Amino acid sequence: MTVCAKSAMALLSVSALSSFVQCPRQFFVQYIVGEEVRVNAAMAMGLVKHKFHELVSLREEEFVLQLKAGEDVHSALAQKYGLLAREAVVKYVNSLRAVNVAVQDALARTIPLVQREAEEKARVLAPLIEKGFLGEELWISLVPKVRTEYAVQSKKLGIKGRIDRLELYGSRLLPVELKSGRCPGEGVFEHHRIQAASYALLLEDVFGTHVPEAQVHYVDHAERRSVVMNPFTREWVVDVAAKVTGLKESREVPKGCGQEYCEACKKLSDPLFLAKIRAKQQ
Template sequence: MKLLSISSLASWIHCPRQFFVQSVLQIKEPINSAMALGLVKHKFHEFLGKNEERIVSSLSASDSARQVLESEYRSLLLQSVRMYVGMLRSVNVLPDDAMKSALPLVVAEADSRASLIAPLLKENMTGDALWQALEPKVKNEYSVESKSLGIKGRIDKLECYNDRLVPIELKSGKTPEQGVFEHHRIQAVSYALMLEDTFQSSVPQAIVHYVDSNARRDVVVDIAARNWVVSTVSAVRSCLESKQVPIGCGKEYCSACKTCDDSRRVTLLLQRGKV
């Protein structure tokens, strides 16, 4: 059985017709500025995961952890922007504007890690001893899957404590006034469930981190959440097999709903072998 991507579940929860358009009709959403900036921020976290041990282990007791981390993180962000400079320009975003957009993320990350590292430096911990004492360790872009659930994905950020794991889903753009958006919640819950299946241990909490506002929102992972994921996986598979247009979100601005309302176009796309 082919494993479903977590993004397909999120697409279904956001609007079943959005999933249908993207995954059945295979009409891909064109890249926009928000998507391009989101890729830059994700790449920054990927670079951070690969370089954090080096950065932390290089600190000396006389260093200002906050200043060193921000300087190093800015350099990683610059590398991230350079990787996507062509895409950014294609959506009319200048590299300098991309840097400015992501700087709050860099500052927040530097503040967060420095608050943990500075007390250890005061105890004259440096090098490998400092790295080993630092908790939580963070793994970025951590691949995980569950054959029993039939899903797979990559966790944006995995906080590893001595006694627990906490998956974190990073999101750019609008922050809800309370809680998390449902299509973000299913991603966070799914990652926690896959970790439970992989490590055979409870992962009762996940987090959605809205990076532009630096808001970390807790997501409860319980039996109701597991049942929700299972039923969503079933609905997605049923749609892929039947190729029947599902009921949409019904929102006036939803382009996917409008596309599916054109039954003649949908039929033509299906008949032309584009699925």
């Protein structure tokens, strides 16, 4: 079945590629039919955790400059990060309430994240402070420098997106995709891999530099998984983008993932839902 075409093709979002890889019908329902994704408790907490990481990055220089000799670095950072976690919860308090997650419950769920983040940063900073680095010297010595929600796009690739976390190791760039919730036994989920790999290609095109690796950070499990940018992965990203573009142009209902839990597959197997789509597109 084909639904009438709309406007000319714009740049594809990396999130759209991820949706397509997870299930082509999910992409169709969300990006062609235009149905909004219903936020659940896990998604609401994911928003909170993303915001927390963004706030940590934005305040990192300030916090590093405030550190003093002899101070317990972990305790100092954990206290500051705890306040940022509270700020992140307040930012999404309405979304949390809509899915019956109480503010205190949301704050409790951020505690492990706050502690891990403080531990990881203290592990890097404490040895530098012991060597006598403080203030500007400490900040300059800190590697990597981090940018969050880094917007990037490429007409050549036909895609755009926002990198959750871009780590700068001198001239080396490392895009990191942050994910809350489940973590696979090994490797990364395919719909996460397409996101991480897409960002590596975008950075290469925009900055004219080689990006050999991207990472997916499963924040609830403190697991970082590598996505190696080999020729197969590079070709795969281009191929997926071409398929998504083709689907947007044809507007033909695709085959789905076939999983029992997939709401998009169920909807697009329902004649009444398909009739509703046709009526909207007339």
